[in-house]
Amino acid sequence: MYDIICIGAGASGIFLALSLLEKNANLKILILDKGKALTDRNRKKGADVVEGFGGAGSFSDGKLVMSIEREYGGNLQDYIHDLNLFQTLMNKVDETYMRFSDKKDIRVYGDADRDIEKIKMRAGRAGLHLLSARIRHLGTDNNYEILKNMFVYLQNKVDIRFLSEVCFIEPKDRGFTVGIRDLANNNEYQASSKYCVLAPGRRGMKFFKKVAKDLGLPLINNQVDIGVRVEFWSHVMDIVITMTVRKLQIRTMPCLFQPNLHNLSMTLLGTARQWQGSAML
Numbered sequence: 001m002y003d004i005i006c007i008g009a010g011a012s013g014i015f016l017a018l019s020l021l022e023k024n025a026n027l028k029i030l031i032l033d034k035g036k037a038l039t040d041r042n043r044k045k046g047a048d049v050v051e052g053f054g055g056a057g058s059f060s061d062g063k064l065v066m067s068i069e070r071e072y073g074g075n076l077q078d079y080i081h082d083l084n085l086f087q088t089l090m091n092k093v094d095e096t097y098m099r100f101s102d103k104k105d106i107r108v109y110g111d112a113d114r115d116i117e118k119i120k121m122r123a124g125r126a127g128l129h130l131l132s133a134r135i136r137h138l139g140t141d142n143n144y145e146i147l148k149n150m151f152v153y154l155q156n157k158v159d160i161r162f163l164s165e166v167c168f169i170e171p172k173d174r175g176f177t178v179g180i181r182d183l184a185n186n187n188e189y190q191a192s193s194k195y196c197v198l199a200p201g202r203r204g205m206k207f208f209k210k211v212a213k214d215l216g217l218p219l220i221n222n223q224v225d226i227g228v229r230v231e232f233w234s235h236v237m238d239i240v241i242t243m244t245v246r247k248l249q250i251r252t253m254p255c256l257f258q259p260n261l262h263n264l265s266m267t268l269l270g271t272a273r274q275w276q277g278s279a280m281l
């Protein structure tokens with residue numbers, strides 16, 4: 001019997017385990033993921049891209065958004081109303097990533113408030129709305145190394161099973177029984193725990209919906225962010241780039257209907273800025 005079973009070894013599952021162990025190192029925790037161990041994942045192929053240790057973000061370039069602004073980076077504020085607590089938790093996440101990072105000089109973008117205000121005003125004059133946020137940019141390779149270090153830390157403290165797909169969850173004896181399909185050996189078995197945490201990400205959305213339905217839990221839809229990348233000549237974005245990014249590949253992309261109108265809904269590579277709207281250039 002486990003204290004906690006967590007379904008999903010993405011960022012949520014990993015941080016759940018790290019936080020619980022910090023409070024009580026004796027907790028018996030089982031993490032189940034239908035994907036593979038990090039080093040067995042093929043970053044270019046099929047389900048491996050989003051399943052397994054580290055979840056969907058394992059091969060991302062690791063941008064940690066540390067902004068309280070509601071326009072940028074999710075809707076956690078809907079659940080944590082105390083902004084001081086919100087800030088403290090964001091700092092804790094950042095500190096944790098840095099604790100597991102071998103590389104310590106990782107830049108935070110978006111701290112130059114006065115310069116950013118100037119750009120915001122210029123953007124406003126061009127009919128653009130500049131969203132700014134503090135962002136720690138871990139980088140793709142470093143993000144991967146951090147996850148590797150997290151796994152090394154957790155592997156002897158937590159029972160982590162890969163290629164283990166959870167098919168059902170049943171409340172039983174003031175706890176939960178979880179049905180697991182062992183994808184490597186093609187058999188099924190069960191495990192029990194006092195508490196069960198669902199962290200299956202977008203990949204496990206159908207499973208999540210089914211469990212919620214089975215347990216009679218209400219569901220709400222939240223927003224899905226879609227990133228569109230538009231690249232510009234450096235002289236167009238020079239002032240933003242000098243202050244916020246180290247490297248940027250730039251090409252213009254004229255609007256299909258009006259060749260002199262360039263769409264500006266973009267997230268700059270490795271930066272803390274996002275432009276929304278469009279402008280005549």
Ligand SMILES: Cc1cc2nc3c(=O)[nH]c(=O)nc-3n(C[C@H](O)[C@H](O)[C@H](O)COP(=O)(O)OP(=O)(O)OC[C@H]3O[C@@H](n4cnc5c(N)ncnc54)[C@H](O)[C@@H]3O)c2cc1C
Pocket residue numbers: 007008009010011012013032033034035050051052053054055056057058059060061062063064065164165166167199200201202203204205207
């Ligand atoms: C290409 C890319 C780049 C990104 N870049 C960034 C970024 O720079 N900054 C940022 O903040 N966010 C980024 N994100 C988003 C970020 O990765 C997600 O918000 C984050 O991974 C969500 O974590 P999670 O643990 O909730 O879910 P996930 O990471 O999706 O993990 C869920 C895990 O649950 C497992 N699972 C699902 N169903 C089951 C089941 N039935 N049984 C067992 N296991 C199951 C899955 O295999 C998966 O490993 C990026 C995402 C992608 C795809």
